[in-house]
Amino acid sequence: MESTARRLVPPYGATYDGSIDLDALRAAHRPRFLERTRKAVDGNTAAAIPFLQWWRAAIVAGFPITPATKWLEHLAAEVARGDARGKRVKLLESEHAVADYIAGVAAACRGLVVGTATSSVGLDHMTESIRSLGASGLGNVIVVDVCRATANYPLCIEGDPSDLLAHRDDGFIQVVCRGVQQIYDTLLQLPAIGMDPRVLTPTMPSYYGIKDSHRSGALVIEPDAEVNGFLDDALRTAEGTSPLVEDFLAAEGAAHPTPPGLLDGDTALGSCVTSDWFQGFKLAQKQRLSAAHRVIAEVATAFEARFGRPGLSPIELHGFDQRPEIALVCMGPDAGTAIHLLGRIRDQLGVRAGVAVVRLLTPFPTVDLAAALAGVHAVGVINNAHHHGRGHLTLDVEEAIAGRTAPVEAFFCGLGGADVSTTTWLAMARTTAEAAARGRAGRRWRLVHEGLEIGGEDLR
Amino acid sequence: MKKGLPLFKELALRDDAFGEGHTLCPGCEEAVTFHALGRATDNGKKTVLVMGTSCGEVSTLAYPTGVAWGRGREEPDQVEKSVGVIHHVFESAPTVAEAIRDTADLLAGVGAWSGPPPNVVSWSGDGGALAIGLRSFLHTIHRRARVALFVNINELFANTGFQYSPTGIPFGDASTLPGGGPAEPIDHIGLSLVAGAGFVAQVSPGFAPLFAEIVDEALRCETTAVVFVPSPCIAGWKFEEGMTAELGRLASKTGLFPCFRKRAGQPGEILHVPADRRPPVNEYLARQRRFDHLVRLEGDLPVVRAGREPEVAAIQAYADRNLARLSRLAAL
Numbered sequence: 001m002e003s004t005a006r007r008l009v010p011p012y013g014a015t016y017d018g019s020i021d022l023d024a025l026r027a028a029h030r031p032r033f034l035e036r037t038r039k040a041v042d043g044n045t046a047a048a049i050p051f052l053q054w055w056r057a058a059i060v061a062g063f064p065i066t067p068a069t070k071w072l073e074h075l076a077a078e079v080a081r082g083d084a085r086g087k088r089v090k091l092l093e094s095e096h097a098v099a100d101y102i103a104g105v106a107a108a109c110r111g112l113v114v115g116t117a118t119s120s121v122g123l124d125h126m127t128e129s130i131r132s133l134g135a136s137g138l139g140n141v142i143v144v145d146v147c148r149a150t151a152n153y154p155l156c157i158e159g160d161p162s163d164l165l166a167h168r169d170d171g172f173i174q175v176v177c178r179g180v181q182q183i184y185d186t187l188l189q190l191p192a193i194g195m196d197p198r199v200l201t202p203t204m205p206s207y208y209g210i211k212d213s214h215r216s217g218a219l220v221i222e223p224d225a226e227v228n229g230f231l232d233d234a235l236r237t238a239e240g241t242s243p244l245v246e247d248f249l250a251a252e253g254a255a256h257p258t259p260p261g262l263l264d265g266d267t268a269l270g271s272c273v274t275s276d277w278f279q280g281f282k283l284a285q286k287q288r289l290s291a292a293h294r295v296i297a298e299v300a301t302a303f304e305a306r307f308g309r310p311g312l313s314p315i316e317l318h319g320f321d322q323r324p325e326i327a328l329v330c331m332g333p334d335a336g337t338a339i340h341l342l343g344r345i346r347d348q349l350g351v352r353a354g355v356a357v358v359r360l361l362t363p364f365p366t367v368d369l370a371a372a373l374a375g376v377h378a379v380g381v382i383n384n385a386h387h388h389g390r391g392h393l394t395l396d397v398e399e400a401i402a403g404r405t406a407p408v409e410a411f412f413c414g415l416g417g418a419d420v421s422t423t424t425w426l427a428m429a430r431t432t433a434e435a436a437a438r439g440r441a442g443r444r445w446r447l448v449h450e451g452l453e454i455g456g457e458d459l460r
Numbered sequence: 461m462k463k464g465l466p467l468f469k470e471l472a473l474r475d476d477a478f479g480e481g482h483t484l485c486p487g488c489e490e491a492v493t494f495h496a497l498g499r500a501t502d503n504g505k506k507t508v509l510v511m512g513t514s515c516g517e518v519s520t521l522a523y524p525t526g527v528a529w530g531r532g533r534e535e536p537d538q539v540e541k542s543v544g545v546i547h548h549v550f551e552s553a554p555t556v557a558e559a560i561r562d563t564a565d566l567l568a569g570v571g572a573w574s575g576p577p578p579n580v581v582s583w584s585g586d587g588g589a590l591a592i593g594l595r596s597f598l599h600t601i602h603r604r605a606r607v608a609l610f611v612n613i614n615e616l617f618a619n620t621g622f623q624y625s626p627t628g629i630p631f632g633d634a635s636t637l638p639g640g641g642p643a644e645p646i647d648h649i650g651l652s653l654v655a656g657a658g659f660v661a662q663v664s665p666g667f668a669p670l671f672a673e674i675v676d677e678a679l680r681c682e683t684t685a686v687v688f689v690p691s692p693c694i695a696g697w698k699f700e701e702g703m704t705a706e707l708g709r710l711a712s713k714t715g716l717f718p719c720f721r722k723r724a725g726q727p728g729e730i731l732h733v734p735a736d737r738r739p740p741v742n743e744y745l746a747r748q749r750r751f752d753h754l755v756r757l758e759g760d761l762p763v764v765r766a767g768r769e770p771e772v773a774a775i776q777a778y779a780d781r782n783l784a785r786l787s788r789l790a791a792l
Contacts, residue, residue: 004539011524014535016542019506021572028570058566059559086570090562092555093599100552100596104559107546108508109567128549262508262544263564263578266535270547271523 012259013267020264022056022111028086029055031224032078041219043212044070046180047117047144047205049219050187052078052087053227056113056140061090061101063122066157067209068146071117095122099129099143106138107269110261113191115142119209120150123163127170133202134171135285136269137259139194141202142187143172147332148209149385149416158417159209161332162385164361165392171285172204173292174362175312178333180217183207185303188227189312192234192299197258198291206361210417211333222307230306234299289363296360314365316357317372318342324354326432327373329397330382331358334420341425348426351433358393369400378407378436380428384414390445407435410445423451464669471672474502475531477509477543482520482528487694487704490516490612492665494528497581497610500675502531502541506578508560509545512553512593514585515619516612521547540575551593554600557582557607565606579608579679586613586627590648601655601684608678608685611648613717614693622696629716630778631771633750640750644778648688649720650789658683660728662720664690664708667732670719683724690717698749710744715779720786728790733783741776
């Protein structure tokens with residue numbers, strides 16, 4: 001082996017610098033895009049392209065599941081064309097195996113980016129391994145979730161985020177995208193966030209199945225040199241950054257290290273601990289996830305400076321420059337309809353409304369959302385997935401504005417990927433405006449479809 | 461390549477990657493296996509060990525004081541002496557090992573890894589490989605991954621308290637199946653062969669020279685090597701101290717878990733089963749209290765309990781069929 005130098009990374013073991021020559025991998029990369037290119041692609045393709053562009057994404061893995069399959073097919077076809085030296089698409093026998101496999105790649109060499117795409121019960125099938133990955137510190141893992149309703153009985157292959165929401169506590173940074181440009185731009189930023197030594201947390205970009213996975217749009221693709229330069233610069237800048245949180249394992253005063261990988265290190269991952277030690281590991285996991293808030297802001301700023309498009313924002317705000325009286329908090333592609341309707345809501349209902357679109361689902365941007373909602377008189381929260389109570393998103397919004405007097409109306413709509421029609425948005429805005437006038441919510445939750453409230457539960 | 465005893469002696473002088481700090485039971489066969497693996501992998505190549513959840517994992521990979529893997533008291537200076545060890549989830553060790561091999565191969569293919577191909581070893585219990593982990597195990601073999609899969613067979617889910625395992629011989633007492641049941645062990649050797657393994661072996665470290673040969677060959681195998689290690693479990697089987705190696709040898713001699721070795725495309729061989737004086741299975745059963753409801757020792761002689769003759773005869777019949785079946789597999 002070429003000259004290697006042992007570098008101690010206490011208490012994780014040692015790294016042998018020079019044993020893996022990442023420059024050789026970088027040099028082997030054959031760029032897909034030499035200049036900024038505009039193409040019409042669907043969401044799955046937009047999510048696949050970064051893996052072709054990153055020299056670090058030497059291996060991707062997958063198992064087909066509707067509606068995520070096109071992601072895998074696109075990568076397989078591109079690599080099979082034969083001009084992808086240093087890339088491999090690994091097909092496995094199940095989603096569980098995929099999650100195990102990407103854990104192995106990520107642990108073998110922490111300088112790589114390794115990813116997959118899945119959906120619905122595919123993500124559920126990965127659960128055991130995904131939850132382990134979430135706690136692993138392997139921030140070089142990306143699991144693209146193409147949102148689709150989980151739980152058969154009845155089977156529904158259209159997109160709602162019940163899979164994503166069921167995996168809130170798996171330990172991943174979860175980001176919701178809508179539209180091909182947002183999908184692509186988010187992917188470009190996520191490894192810079194997840195692999196930052198302050199964060200070291202895997203990421204889960206997501207977009208709604210069918211509505212965004214299969215809908216084509218115009219995508220601006222950045223040249224490979226810029227895509228890789230952005231990530232390399234971000235990681236170089238972050239290396240040795242002063243810790244945001246105290247690493248209970250690290251030696252006193254040490255900068256946050258990236259622990260050694262299995263191939264280039266003398267180290268152990270995934271050990272057993274007693275419950276006494278478990279407390280520290282879990283605290284560190286929580287602190288790394290929390291540190292993502294700050295790192296996202298840094299990465300987003302760098303992204304905008306390099307590419308001229310907005311970087312990842314925890315929340316999109318629309319109509320908030322008009323001092324809205326009510327706010328509709330939502331996520332996913334149907335937000336576009338609501339944004340389009342803001343003028344009509346004002347004209348027909350006589351109320352100024354704002355739309356807050358949640359992008360960063362985990363860790364939830366509680367502080368940002370609380371600031372945005374500071375002046376509104378009522379909040380309508382739109383939930384697109386089954387929940388036992390007032391909705392996943394409702395619970396987060398209520399926590400964000402805890403102590404405020406603004407009532408919160410909880411809505412369910414778009415379940416199973418159903419269209420959230422203009423009449424539905426108008427009905428929800430009207431109900432929220434009535435809550436603002438009344439000073440309290442009318443019902444515990446309501447299920448709205450095609451403008452009609454077809455079910456709900458009264459307050460107790 | 462050296463054979464047998466000379467190889468065993470040579471391996472004994474290498475730097476061991478398995479050391480102090482483990483909490484395996486005194487008398488556990490796994491510790492002997494780990495020492496052999498730890499020495500055999502000191503072969504000028506980087507070593508990565510993947511452990512599925514098992515006794516072997518929880519007893520050797522406990523942070524901060526019980527990580528028993530690594531050569532020397534400090535991290536070695538040479539990467540070739542270093543050990544990367546990972547525990548992922550129960551049933552995934554073969555897949556994770558395959559991922560590590562693929563990563564090393566890909567890096568080597570572009571000149572990013574210039575050392576010799578690393579040793580990539582997967583360690584699973586029989587539950588982790590052949591019950592909950594059968595999918596992972598078979599598909600990694602099916603893909604011909606260049607990894608060495610070691611499966612510890614102690615016929616129980618020992619780590620979690622000696623529950624029934626599909627590798628258990630019939631009528632052995634288990635915490636979830638008191639008194640045992642009539643099901644015969646899953647055909648783990650046959651499954652491995654038909655899935656496409658390049659090298660399949662079964663051997664107890666009680667046969668030390670043969671064990672050294674097989675470990676060494678598994679590490680050299682260019683496709684998937686599978687090594688089943690019948691492993692007497694002192695806590696689960698409940699036998700007298702000092703009997704571990706002897707029971708491992710008896711398992712082979714009786715035909716219940718014979719030593720076996722086969723390279724793909726070549727005739728296999730059954731070893732350490734005496735053709736003329738093969739001991740009856742009750743010699744083996746009587747020395748384990750998990751079979752106390754069937755056979756007991758009077759002095760040094762096994763005595764079948766009254767009324768339990770059919771079960772013992774069924775186990776003997778299984779051992780006979782097992783040898784015949786392995787003979788057919790060896791001829792494939």
